[in-house]
Amino acid sequence: MGLDIRIPLGLIFLIIGGIMALFGIITHGDATLYQKSLGVDLNLTWGGIMFVFGAIMFFVGKRKKWQDDPVTPRPWERDPKAKARH
Secondary structure, eight states: OOOOTHHHHHHHHHHHHHHHHHHHHHTTTOTTTTTTTTTOOHHHHHHHHHHHHHHHHHHHHHSOOGGGOSSSOOGGGSOHHHHHHO
16 A cells, blocks of 8 residues: 555644744743733644644554555455365
């Protein structure tokens, strides 16, 4: 099969979350910027959440699964006659 959708999706969240978190770290002490959000640094908070989510998606998409092994077919794709021979 082709590319797992979790890999590019994870990269997108990693990049955007990293940018948001970096901006939140840089502007963390600016009280006027975060006055509307009651002083909560939402850029840092949601940037960190997006970064962690992206990392999970990326690494889960990169791992090798037994379902992708072309040599050993999935249990439901095996030849039923071959099972009877064993």
